[in-house]
Amino acid sequence: MFVPIAPRPAPVPTRGPVVWLRKNLFSSPSNTVLTIVTGTVVAFALYNLALFVFVDASWGQVWANMKLFGVYRYPADLLWRPLAVAAGMMFLLGAMAGVGGRGSITANAFFAFQGLVGLLSVLAVLFWPSVRVLWPMVLVAGFVGFLLGRARPRVVRALPWAWAAWFVLGLVVLYGVVPGTGPLRVVPSRDWGGFLLTLVLFTGIIPSFPLGVALALGRTSRLPAIKYFCIAFIEIVRGAPLIMWLFIASLLLPLILNVDANSLPAIMRAYVAITLFSAAYMAENVRGGLQAVPRGQVEAARALGLSAWQTTMLIVLPQALRAVIPAIVGQAIGLFKDTSLVFIVGLVDFFRVADLVSVQPQSLLVTGGVKLEVFLFVAVIYFFFAYRMSVASRQLERQLGVGVR
Amino acid sequence: MTQATTGTVVRADAPPGGERIIEIEGLNKWFGDFHVLRDIYMSVNKGEVVVIIGPSGSGKSTLIRCINRLEEHQEGRIVVDGIELTDDVRAIDKVRRETGMVFQQFNLFPHLTVLENITLAPIRVRRWKKSEAEERAMFFLEKVGIPEQAHKYPGQLSGGQQQRVAIARSLTMGPKVMLFDEPTSALDPEVIGEVLDVMVQLAKEGMTMIVVTHEMGFAREVGDRVVFMDAGQIVEVGTPEHFFQNPREPRTRAFLSKIL
Numbered sequence: 001m002f003v004p005i006a007p008r009p010a011p012v013p014t015r016g017p018v019v020w021l022r023k024n025l026f027s028s029p030s031n032t033v034l035t036i037v038t039g040t041v042v043a044f045a046l047y048n049l050a051l052f053v054f055v056d057a058s059w060g061q062v063w064a065n066m067k068l069f070g071v072y073r074y075p076a077d078l079l080w081r082p083l084a085v086a087a088g089m090m091f092l093l094g095a096m097a098g099v100g101g102r103g104s105i106t107a108n109a110f111f112a113f114q115g116l117v118g119l120l121s122v123l124a125v126l127f128w129p130s131v132r133v134l135w136p137m138v139l140v141a142g143f144v145g146f147l148l149g150r151a152r153p154r155v156v157r158a159l160p161w162a163w164a165a166w167f168v169l170g171l172v173v174l175y176g177v178v179p180g181t182g183p184l185r186v187v188p189s190r191d192w193g194g195f196l197l198t199l200v201l202f203t204g205i206i207p208s209f210p211l212g213v214a215l216a217l218g219r220t221s222r223l224p225a226i227k228y229f230c231i232a233f234i235e236i237v238r239g240a241p242l243i244m245w246l247f248i249a250s251l252l253l254p255l256i257l258n259v260d261a262n263s264l265p266a267i268m269r270a271y272v273a274i275t276l277f278s279a280a281y282m283a284e285n286v287r288g289g290l291q292a293v294p295r296g297q298v299e300a301a302r303a304l305g306l307s308a309w310q311t312t313m314l315i316v317l318p319q320a321l322r323a324v325i326p327a328i329v330g331q332a333i334g335l336f337k338d339t340s341l342v343f344i345v346g347l348v349d350f351f352r353v354a355d356l357v358s359v360q361p362q363s364l365l366v367t368g369g370v371k372l373e374v375f376l377f378v379a380v381i382y383f384f385f386a387y388r389m390s391v392a393s394r395q396l397e398r399q400l401g402v403g404v405r
Numbered sequence: 406m407t408q409a410t411t412g413t414v415v416r417a418d419a420p421p422g423g424e425r426i427i428e429i430e431g432l433n434k435w436f437g438d439f440h441v442l443r444d445i446y447m448s449v450n451k452g453e454v455v456v457i458i459g460p461s462g463s464g465k466s467t468l469i470r471c472i473n474r475l476e477e478h479q480e481g482r483i484v485v486d487g488i489e490l491t492d493d494v495r496a497i498d499k500v501r502r503e504t505g506m507v508f509q510q511f512n513l514f515p516h517l518t519v520l521e522n523i524t525l526a527p528i529r530v531r532r533w534k535k536s537e538a539e540e541r542a543m544f545f546l547e548k549v550g551i552p553e554q555a556h557k558y559p560g561q562l563s564g565g566q567q568q569r570v571a572i573a574r575s576l577t578m579g580p581k582v583m584l585f586d587e588p589t590s591a592l593d594p595e596v597i598g599e600v601l602d603v604m605v606q607l608a609k610e611g612m613t614m615i616v617v618t619h620e621m622g623f624a625r626e627v628g629d630r631v632v633f634m635d636a637g638q639i640v641e642v643g644t645p646e647h648f649f650q651n652p653r654e655p656r657t658r659a660f661l662s663k664i665l
Binding site: 294296297299300301302303304305306307310314315318319322 | 473475498501502504505506508510512513514515516525526529530571574575578
């Protein structure tokens with residue numbers, strides 16, 4: 001007679017650092033040699049780096065130019081405006097995090113950024129009188145948003161609109177409303193710079209998203225005029241480097257719009273170039289996703305009586321976009337760093353500030369210069385934001401993977 | 406060996422007296438240069454269950470895919486519930502609203518829950534209220550025996566359950582005709598029965614069905630007519646008994662001897 005085998009407990013895993021070391025690093029003589037050699041090289045490099053960072057480096061110039069790194073020439077008495085924009089963003093992110101709850105993508109992102117804001121608040125309170133109150137207020141705005149989101153999860157419905165409104169309103173706040181003097185005076189965009197400018201230019205990815213989706217769909221269109229326009233646009237834009245498009249935009253855009261070159265702010269020209277450039281790449285990413293959706297999905301939707309448009313919007317695009325989230329985030333990370341190319345049209349973004357700081361007279365007085373210090377600082381900041389995006393993307397993929405396939 | 410039906414057109418006409426819901430006259434279709442459907446004449450009465458059998462590549466799937474215009478035909482007329490299928494998009498949409506289709510690969514929407522899969526078209530196409538659509542959806546989910554799966558995603562269900570959801574999805578639209586394109590071919594043998602049970606019940610309730618399948622047990626139990634196709638043509642038409650006891654054409658016999 002058949003007798004089922006009774007379940008047995010799994011073997012007790014052997015754990016602990018010693019076991020791990022023996023298994024992974026010292027499993028054989030050759031592995032041991034490899035471990036020792038690599039370990040020595042890494043330790044040597046880390047020691048020298050630490051020696052530089054903590055002993056030899058002169059961080060004075062980085063520390064003294066924090067305002068330049070942050071906002072460049074934005075008037076010091078108007079710093080409350082960019083920080084108000086930041087406060088609004090942290091408020092909205094906090095609300096999303098509050099709704100999402102512990103462990104959600106938004107909560108993880110929120111607490112990472114709150115950590116940064118918290119650090120800046122401490123520094124502001126201790127050392128930076130002009131923003132002594134402002135940075136802590138950004139921190140508070142974030143927590144207020146978080147508590148609101150926790151208390152009233154229904155605000156989630158209004159959040160997309162709030163973000164869109166804040167995107168527009170934020171630009172108005174940065175720019176100002178009245179010419180002349182006073183707290184609401186216009187700050188011409190040539191005075192925007194530093195990390196503020198980097199972030200503003202990075203938002204070019206937002207309009208590039210719908211544009212890219214439209215181009216990708218247009219490329220698959222049956223109407224030849226639309227199809228070939230989209231193909232031409234995508235291929236031409238992708239065919240030349242961003243730095244060239246920035247250059248062309250600064251010369252060509254005024255020509256196309258038939259206005260005086262100086263009446264179009266450089267930032268706007270750069271913004272258009274970045275958005276269109278990003279849209280072309282976005283289109284190709286999205287097209288990859290469109291091709292990954294099986295034909296049967298379209299057939300099932302059409303067989304149910306859904307129109308071609310409904311099929312695209314409700315069935316094809318949601319699946320296509322899900323499939324290309326990693327590619328889109330990769331593109332966002334790339335674009336975030338590529339904004340540093342705007343120096344070619346005379347803009348002073350975060351990266352360009354580093355360059356300027358390193359050639360200040362005071363910097364040149366430092367023996368050996370401060371280039372390394374300045375660029376290390378800039379690299380760490382870029383890394384923080386780029387890595388944050390990467391983490392969020394991985395978590396998003398995992399969440400969307402649930403239940404799909 | 407000679408081709409028994411060369412030059413011969415076999416008509417699969419519905420018995421007289423019934424109310425015609427599908428009429429296909431002189432249908433021809435090519436994929437590029439390949440003549441995939443050749444002079445098809447077929448009609449179906451309301452409430453009939455027509456089973457189409459034949460070797461793979463015989464055009465049987467293409468034929469039923471022409472009925473809701475997932476494939477375009479080049480020659481002939483197809484009339485479904487009084488509407489002729491032409492390039493007129495509105496006519497096509499109208500026909501698609503009245504014909505449900507069940508696919509071999511289920512084709513559920515993986516990013517939507519079972520309930521959302523079912524209510525999507527009723528809400529977007531029929532403009533039902535969400536609550537109304539969900540109520541109807543639950544009715545049909547009970548009917549196919551899996552109401553408890555309503556809030557899961559398709560990927561969490563077995564193949565048999567997915568196919569039953571697909572049937573419920575079509576039924577919720579209230580179609581006049583159901584087209585089944587090899588609904589059990591992609592299923593594990595042990596779950597084929599649960600899908601066939603649903604189809605048998607549907608047939609007994611009087612649904613008009615056109616079923617492409619190799620399940621001869623199903624044909625025997627509820628089929629009114631069996632159509633045997635080969636090389637893009639209708640070779641033989643008859644009752645299930647006719648096919649099981651005394652098929653006329655040698656090709657039919659050869660095919661049946663392989664699958665029975």
